[in-house]
Amino acid sequence: MPVRPGTGRFLVLACVFVCAACGLVYELELVAFASYLIGDTVTQASVVLSVMVFAMGIGSLGAKRLRRHTAVGFGAVETLLALVGGCSAMALYAVFAWTGGWGGLWAEGPRCLLVAFSLAIGLLIGAEVPLLMELIQRIRRQDAPTAVADLFAADYVGALVGGLAFPFVLLPFFGQLTGALLTGTVNLVAGGALVLGLFRRDLTRRARWSLLLVGLTVLGVLASAAALSADFERAARRAVYGTDVRVAVQTGVQEVVLAGGTDGRPLDLYLDGRLRVGGQDARRYHEALVHPALTGPHARVLILGGGDGLAAREVLRRPGVRRVDIVELDAKLVRLARSDPGLAAANGHVYADPRIHLTIADALGWLRTAPGASYDVVIADLPDPGITASTKLYSEEFYGLTRRVLAPGGRLVVHAGSVTTRPRVFWTVA
Template structure:
């Protein structure tokens, strides 16, 4: 008998594809493959968001970090899809091995990034060595592995029941996009609040490994040799063992990393929602430092210099009613209450844990003069932008003090917008004053003058000024990232009043 070597007709299946050898009916097998697509897509998006969130937490620049992670990942996904075309002949084994590797890399990525940052403190410019490059490396590796899933899953679907390419692609991407939606919603609303960044990433890796391993070893086990089945089983068990061990040790790891970042005298460290608050010092003559999400909010070395410069120029004039935006630590309010004639101080602070510490921690409450025990002080823990936009009438204030995170931090950008200053202008009394912390001047003069220009565009007359710290390495107020080699040596402020209409009397 002579074997024919004539080319296969167009649309015919590849020569290595034999009849399906499944332990279940084709319809059930197809459902299981699409369910695995759903789970893997959810895990893949969690990995992406985890990298963005951790990098933003460490640097404070979420736009840059999201751009780097997502652009590198999308590029890598395309390369991974092309590379996986060569693996279609062994689609089941390749997919199982790929998911085990993806679970290990994605599950451990957050811990590896945080460890390098904590023990090197090297997260400088965009392309600095250390964690920045590791972020790109993890984004590239995870993107390659996620991209390689698509052609392999397509091959597995077609192995079960061949159909036109358009229908198979539609089914695959429907499951993929719905899974991405679930992963994207689970990350901020479930994983972060309940488990935290590190444990959440490792749990995601475990789910990824179980889903991929179960699909291949359960549904496509007859496509594997006995040796291949054992190798894949051992690989998945090893990955799950690594992730389980890391999860057990995560508390000790976080404690050691926190000490490496903040110093050895961490007194208070708590996680509320997605925020981490840490207090160091404040006892035995050591200066108190307050960190929120890795950013130094208060330094006992010269916080008085910062808060005096922020508050006292604005209090020169009527000051019966004062609104403090931010400043949950109570230190700006301490300076406000030193002025006679203050009848009411309203604080709008976004961080309930900071306010709670300012009330209860002996060192911090002593530093702020126990202002939360003063009957004139009223606090509201909500977003300042939302508070000022509410339709209910807002009382007018003689003084508004914006003691907010530095404008270079993307999450606070809306609080330095023309619209926000317009809202503040509405609540200012006719002779009221607004003072804005506009970040350090020396390293970022363009940011400082942009804040000044935005205030003028909102119809306010501006008086910019600058105050130096007491010495090298000192800092107070928002804007210093934990682990930075040197802190800002100055702070910039802009004092404003309402601009009078043309022809009005001074």
């Protein structure tokens, strides 16, 4: 070893820590992207995690064949994992954007690619631990229980850090595409540094140069993809949403995309890839949602969701409305509703009306502390019940809390989707 055994063990365990963090980020990246592109978070998470855990077992078995060439085998695994994991989000988005809407066989393209990436990443992650176990034993022989305990302690702590880094650092500050590419880069640098630095004497001259050149090539691919990610996202969004995309922001709660809405073009509002306001039909949706509920006392109105201001616009069109409370989770969506020229024009600049009172909060949590019998009408302008994160807003607890805040004879209106195209969602709400 070029360093003392204690230092060598520390470096191997540090590499275990980094690899575990990167591996969990890859898993979470696939789950997040699949939920966003395909929907139904529970199903996508179950598919990704079950396929990946199965593949990890197969990868661990396959790693036994690499024991004679542990160092070069680990270097090759990390290089391939960095390439596959780092590019997985971009590849999924590309397939969804340019083939996902074609129908027929191509309609299953994103789902098939999701399974393929889960399988490939799982195989490579599974091969890491046996190879790292062999490498740490080459530094200093230990009894098996102690070595396993050290290795898995570093592995689990790394997984914790990766699991927390994804939602709180990578996603908000780098986005899904650049975050995955950055994770692949970190993975490659950590694995390459360990093999080419600490275990370089285990490699032949040819193996050292091969790993170095391939690693630099993969690093170049990841860096190029990161440099082009903004252009790629714009092109993919145009393929998904059309050529009129003006605004695309990740708010921390959801992705908000605005298309059209200026120069006489109809406005389209997409939340997490799902159309919420559709061009010429936008008024029809909110008129149908709001006005039937206002055929009675409606001096005090509560809107749950509806941060775009479009439901509030319809409420304020009715005489006799004295106060409208809006409870919206996404502050950045409200900011767009105030400032974006297309969306502000569509909602009639409702946030300038003194009758509007805004609260940024989760609807269910806010209802738990709201005063009873406070509202004549409650309008639940909430995300589709087919989205797993929204199911609590269609639960018995939600309806019970809503009933508590309604005045005697008050009315609740709920978005339930189409009875013809999505009958299961509709009748679940009913």
